[in-house]
Amino acid sequence: MAPSSKKLVVQFVALSLMIAAVHGCGPHCPTPSPPPPATSGGTCPINTLTLGVCADVLNLLKLHFGVPANEQCCPLLAGLADLDAAVCLCTAIRAKILGVVNLNVTADIVLLLNQCGKTCPAGFTCPR
Structure with a gap:
């Protein structure tokens, strides 16, 4: 190879390495896994025994x-x-204050939260 072609090869390799460094590991990068859904973090600052009045509301909603x-x-x-409202309802359900059978806990919580103008956080499940 002539000296100028060696220089071109070195420049090409250097440029390729710089591009690879800028782009990280290229097309073979592992995709990051999404964060787990929020299942805790909320607290219930009220006495869940007072949520017994929500049992009547839940029964009316279930009966449409x-x-x-x-x-x-x-x-x-x-x-x-x-999130705190959802945690409070979970606590009340676990304590059987609302008399809900645990088969439809998420649906029951969504019904009550929607009735009260609240939104159940995406991916929410009752803390255990």
Whole structure:
């Protein structure tokens, strides 16, 4: 090889290494796994025994009846963040205050939270 072609090869290799360094490991990079869904982190700052009034609301919702505007469940959850409200309902269900059979816990929590203008956090499951 002539001296100028050696210089071109060295420049090409150097440029290739710089490009590889900028792009990391290239197309063979492992894709990062998504973070696990939020299943805890919330707290229940209220006495869950007071959530017993939500049992009537839940029964009406399951039977597809309207819930009166002056019902007592939503005001108890009103000042809570969505995650905290969900944790409180989980705690009440676990303590069997709401009388819910554990087969549809997530659906029951979503029903109650929606009724109270709250949103169940994505991927939420009751803490154990």
